[in-house]
């Protein structure tokens with residue numbers, strides 16, 4: 001299915017519409033409790049933020065943004081391409097080499113980041129509304145968890161700014177040659193960074209990239225996803241308000257095949273940090289070879305959740321349900337591949353069906369539902385196609401499996417396929433929807449269980465559920481995955497490194513590991 005992604009995207013680009021189209025429809029169809037500030041923001045066409053100025057609002061080519069809960073257009077942004085990326089890179093280069101950013105002392109850089117964190121909280125309601133309308137995610141979840149995480153992550157890296165130091169090296173060559181050498185290292189920003197982010201959790205994923213890059217002293221050309229750029233576009237305004245000098249953060253709105261591809265291939269960009277699908281990640285690597293820019297990738301997943309026979313099922317079953325329904329399964333860490341010991345198999349399936357069938361489905365903006373819509377018609381079509389594939393492969397559908405046709409928008413029921421096996425496409429491929437596959441195992445051998453969990457090309461996230469913590473630790477050690485939870489799934493934290501083994505990515509974000517890719521080390525040796 002992924003091979004069709006490019007042609008699907010091009011079809012989407014065909015739906016661009018000219019800038020003079022009226023937007024009365026958008027305003028009329030917004031939920032009642034959208035605040036006046038957010039209404040005003042949505043009513044304006046947003047361009048690109050380049051060298052401290054908004055440009056391109058009058059562009060011919062615009063991207064129409066639909067509310068996933070209704071399918072109706074609520075806002076528009078400009079569709080930039082190579083020309084805008086060129087301007088943004090030039091601005092970022094000037095700011096890196098000549099602007100106040102390059103000469104700013106660390107304490108002042110830290111102060112700007114701390115200020116940005118405060119503004120994220122201060123404008124958290126606006127950001128939550130925008131992200132909820134744009135992606136369909138729960139507004140309350142965004143306000144209560146997403147905003148706090150974004151602000152905490154910004155503060156985490158603000159704290160690092162004044163602690164980025166090199167080393168003094170004891171140089172053995174000095175003694176060997178009888179000469180006095182002083183060797184020390186300095187840490188320098190990698191340079192101009194291209195950052196390309198997806199539509200699921202856009203604010204959080206952007207901050208995960210932006211905050212360490214700014215802490216390191218880099219300058220940035222950022223491209224939000226064409227499906228959900230609103231909160232990230234709003235954030236660019238907050239960054240300017242926080243005192244970030246012109247040219248340090250530049251934002252280009254646009255499609256992946258145009259603006260994104262221009263960033264990945266640009267000879268003036270020193271590193272590209274990408275979060276998105278594994279297929280596009282491979283395209284990024286190919287595009288980056290021209291100037292051998294550094295590449296870090298946060299890609300797809302098909303994360304196993306392993307239930308051992310002694311698991312505390314009162315805790316585990318609701319957590320399994322949450323792990324696949326959070327963000328309607330549109331989460332790279334989604335626990336989409338459940339592996340259950342035969343002794344507890346029926347009990348687990350019964351418990352999951354009961355919870356999933358009781359979940360309420362509705363617009364994320366209400367903040368009252370367990371499951372929101374899928375981001376787009378394209379994504380819904382893809383998820384429904386996988387349900388058909390699962391049926392065709394002989395997996396046993398025990399709940400869900402249907403689009404909520406009685407509702408507007410892109411709602412799909414939480415779905416469970418039992419009795420799956422490792423050859424099935426629904427088990428091997430990332431679906432990115434609320435579709436759980438369940439496999440039974442009878443072995444008590446941890447190596448065999450780990451081998452089952454390690455099947456497939458991904459290695460992003462995993463969890464192990466057991467009352468026997470020794471077993472939990474041993475199994476966690478055998479699982480090839482960037483993060484493993486023991487009696488918890490997907491516990492993200494600003495200080496905890498995050499990233500993937502195998503085809504789930506290159507490098508880590510968050511924590512100290514997330515800062516390193518934005519720093520070069522220079523060794524300086526002085527003959528005294």
Ligand code: NAD
Nearest residue numbers: 197198199224225256260261276277280298299300301332
């Ligand atoms: P996607 O790969 O289609 O798009 C991601 C971003 O890349 C978008 O901004 C898009 O415009 C851009 N892009 C698309 N084609 C491009 C190209 N040829 N060159 C440069 N940029 C291009 O992914 P998506 O559908 O937006 O997001 C879903 C995917 O992201 C899933 O596979 C999910 O697992 C993954 N993801 C991973 C993480 C992680 O941290 N590992 C987090 C969130 C999402």
